[in-house]
Amino acid sequence: MVEFHVDRGSGLPAYLQLGQQVREALRLGWLRPGDRLPTVRDVVATSGVNANTVLKAYRELELAGLVEARQGSGTFVKSSLGSATPEDLDPLRAKLAAWVAEARSAGLEDEDVYALLREVLSGGER
Amino acid sequence: MSVVAAGVSKWAVRDVSFELPPGSVTAVVGANGSGKSTLLNVLAGHLPPESGHGAIAGRVAYVPQHKPMYKSFRVADVLAFGKHMNKTWDGERADEWLKRFKVPRKLQAEDLSGGQRTHLTLALALGARPDVLLLDEPLSELDPLARRKVMSELLTEVADRGMTLVYSTHVVAEVGGVADRLLLLSAGRLLLDGETDDLLEEHVLYTGPHASKSPVKGPVVQAKHGVSHSSYLVRSGGAAAGEPWTARFVTLEELVVAHLERAA
Numbered sequence: 001m002v003e004f005h006v007d008r009g010s011g012l013p014a015y016l017q018l019g020q021q022v023r024e025a026l027r028l029g030w031l032r033p034g035d036r037l038p039t040v041r042d043v044v045a046t047s048g049v050n051a052n053t054v055l056k057a058y059r060e061l062e063l064a065g066l067v068e069a070r071q072g073s074g075t076f077v078k079s080s081l082g083s084a085t086p087e088d089l090d091p092l093r094a095k096l097a098a099w100v101a102e103a104r105s106a107g108l109e110d111e112d113v114y115a116l117l118r119e120v121l122s123g124g125e126r
Numbered sequence: 127m128s129v130v131a132a133g134v135s136k137w138a139v140r141d142v143s144f145e146l147p148p149g150s151v152t153a154v155v156g157a158n159g160s161g162k163s164t165l166l167n168v169l170a171g172h173l174p175p176e177s178g179h180g181a182i183a184g185r186v187a188y189v190p191q192h193k194p195m196y197k198s199f200r201v202a203d204v205l206a207f208g209k210h211m212n213k214t215w216d217g218e219r220a221d222e223w224l225k226r227f228k229v230p231r232k233l234q235a236e237d238l239s240g241g242q243r244t245h246l247t248l249a250l251a252l253g254a255r256p257d258v259l260l261l262d263e264p265l266s267e268l269d270p271l272a273r274r275k276v277m278s279e280l281l282t283e284v285a286d287r288g289m290t291l292v293y294s295t296h297v298v299a300e301v302g303g304v305a306d307r308l309l310l311l312s313a314g315r316l317l318l319d320g321e322t323d324d325l326l327e328e329h330v331l332y333t334g335p336h337a338s339k340s341p342v343k344g345p346v347v348q349a350k351h352g353v354s355h356s357s358y359l360v361r362s363g364g365a366a367a368g369e370p371w372t373a374r375f376v377t378l379e380e381l382v383v384a385h386l387e388r389a390a
Contacts, residue, residue, distance in 0.1 A: 040285065046278075049303040
């Protein structure tokens, strides 16, 4: 199950933020093919976003082939993203958590961590 | 439509034209005195426009900013009054709203907190089963947490009933994801009228070397020049600028502020 959160200070339109959160949940295995996405009404009630925003997000995910709307029963995950299994992810997550704790105690803030991560991911190029 | 403020020879709202699609949520944004309340008053049918028309099809409920109320009325009396005034009264809906926000029915209006007064006026408005709900600064007396809760509940009403919601606010940062459409007023004129998502996607901030010209096509909303660099906020529709320019989207707040500064 995903719980949506909209960062209203972001320049990214809310519907794209919702889409991004579904994609992340797919990559992390929180959502799997066959799972039902929360109903539009549930998202409206719990996250305080407009129903049209949720519909737009779901429609965009549908166009991307990630989910499908089934008449009268909701929106379901159609395909997964990423190839990692929970068995792969769990130990990596644990190591990363330990690393982040180390970075925090060295005084790094979130933005520092992101910057460092981006640098390492891009192979040291900036 | 255009409206002249009472007793004043200045236009309060001028040459304003827009549509309210059924089931949509529209935020009316602007500085104090920009004409937000006037606009809502015209839509509510309380102020006749000097020219044009501000007619809305269907039942309209309007909650003004100052939330007038008979002090000696208890909450239950206010609801009874609502029933008396409305042929289409939905008492259950009004009651449910008050229960949701834990407003005791026995309290007298003069003893209500600002938040409770907000909940009561909203309950009264919703009980009238409006097709269009007009709210002038509905959240101004609420703390940030309550603002979110009330907006969530209002959006649920919109989703469940197909109601159209128009509300004014000056907290632009809270509009994202809530309002489908944004109307930005300045000195009685409409600066922006569009889908919130489209506005965000159309505006891009380009930063690069000092330049006297924008790196992309499109209306320049704001240009800033430093010693060695320039930045342009352009309604470019998301066009890419060549090296060495960098581009990023702006927040709704940055966007609104830039448009207001340009108009000033």
